[in-house]
Amino acid sequence: MEILDAIKQSAGLSFPLLILLVTGLALMMLDAFKQTKTLPWVAALGLIGSAGLALLSREPGDMEIYFGMLEIGGMAPVIHVFLCLAGLFTLFFLRDYLHRQEKPLHDVYALIVFAVLGMILMANARNLLMTFIGLETMSMCLYIFASLFKMDPRSNESGLKYFLLGSFASAFLLFGIALIYGASGFYYMTPEGEAITRSGSLHFDTIAANLRDIRDIYGQGIALHITEGERNLIMLTAMGLMLVGFLFKVAAFPFHNWTPDVYEGAPTPLAGFMATGSKMAAFVALGIIMMKLGFLDQPKVKTLLASIALVTMIYGNIVAARQQNIKRMLAYSSIAHSGYVLLGLCAGLVGFQAAVFYMFIYTLMNIGAFGLVGMAEKDHPDTNLDSWKGIGSKSPYFAGALAVFMLSLAGIPPLAGFMAKYLVFAAAIQTGLVVLAIIGILSTIVGAYYYLRVVGVMFFSKETSPLKLEFSSIPAVGTALLVVLIILYGLFPSMLLDTLGIESLGVMSSMIE
DSSP states (O other): OOHHHHHHHHHHHHHHHHHHHHHHHHHHHHHTTTTTGGGHHHHHHHHHHHHHHHHTOOOOOEEEEEETTTEETTTTHHHHHHHHHHHHHHHHHHHHHHHHHHHHOOOOOHHHHHHHHHHHHTTSSSHHHHHHHHHHHHHHHHHHHHHTTTTHHHHHHHHHHHHHHHHHHHHHHHHHHHHHHOOOOTTETTTTSSHHHHHHOHHHHHHHHHHHHHHHHHHHTOOOOOOOOHHHHHHHHHHHHHHHHHHHHEEEEEEEESHHHHHHHHHHHHHHHHHHHHHHHHHHHHHHHHHHHGGSSSHHHHHHHHHHHHHHHHHHHHHTOOOOOOHHHHHHHHHHHHHHHHHHTHHHHHHHHHHOOOOOHHHHHHHHHHHHHHHHHHSSSGGGGHHHHHEEEEEEHHHHHHHHHHHHHHTTTHHHHHHHHHHHHHHHHTTTOOOHHHHHHHHHHHHHHHHHHHHHHHHSSSSOOOOOOOHHHHHHHHHHHHHHHHHHHHHHHHHHHHHTTTTGGGHHHHHOO
16 A cells, blocks of 8 residues: 555656656647647647646655656756757747658657657656666657658668667666666675675665665675675776766767767757757766766766866867868767766766756757758758858848857857856866866867858858748747847846756856856
8 A cells, every 4th residue: 555655646746747648648649630730739738838837846855756766856847847848949940840841740749748758757867777768768769850751861871870879878878777786785794694685776875875885894894795896896887888878878979970960860950859858868867877876976987077078079179160061060069069068067066057057058059050950951952051151131030040049059158158158167167177177168169160150151251042041930939039048048047047946056056146
């Protein structure tokens, strides 16, 4: 009876998640009965309802449901809302894009909702098994997104690469989880002959408690079934394997090679969704695991993560600067942004909070940029930079909105992208990562070059563009909303923090006062 009562209580507290599940199933039924015109609206209402209920039912402190599998208090509702908004902003551009491409793929709306559900499960998990379940739920949807246009060779290549490499990455992650489960258990004999046994666990807090007890036992000179050096080697190996899985999902160096081909072959608005929502969920999950299990306290792990962040920032910006295709440029630049977020994670709790803020602002900028590029996309050459010369005079509203997104991605004040970068670099400097922060700041200069180059081509090049773009109503509303939010959160970043009212973000508020 106690188990049944706990399940009932958890179900009552998980209504925001259940709304997404019911919405996804309803979309599948509506698609089966050919009620296709309502699909985008039902998906949007489900995402809005889930996000609103998550905010209304949030708890200030930690609260876990389903026997500690999921967190629904503290920062978890914020992550829930951010991920729902990533799906919602994508919907503003997706229907119009599919209509112009003459490819009415109606099952995509259910997949977006299920992908958001998987992202939330992964980001708010407090158990490694739930992390993996959320990751795979999200990944199955993203694999389909990458290969959505079945008759397009680029889409087929995109889906095949993503599926094969993603499967390998998931296997690495699962192997790492298995090693952590084994290394978190122990047994030994007391001087009185009593056998003390502690089984392994997949729950974050239990793993952390077991590891603390193991360190205490070793400190007392008591022999366990494996030596301290052997256990440390297993834990470092496990963390390395898990890092492979997570770094693949966030497209960090050296697990980034799939990114440009996958984003180029995927439908453009969905490429923006893949570049933002999935990364946000993976970064949150990685940050929580590393902090909860104490991996960031180990110099080797922190040095490895900092090195990866450094190379990712430099590589992503340099290669993006050489691209003549805007879509591939945005794909490579997303690698550089992963480096900035990894730098934040290296800074511990304050950096993690800054990284969450960064990923939300990055979601606004990148979904807007990919959405507008998708509006211009008819044939493959339309995403080449030469096709955009002088478009500012022919389509000033379109070019102006894209310029806002590009300037914000470059970190130009007073747009929100500047504040997002500032918080990450300030957190790194505050925690002693001064050299990394300086190199990161210098790498943003390269990023500013290729973002500003797009603006220059649109407004200051001789008019040769064959494109003339006009907004339809829904993409216009979405673009306007994104532009307003980017300007608003750039001028008043504390509005986002105060509106959400999350106590754990108080460190960030003090940094910008």
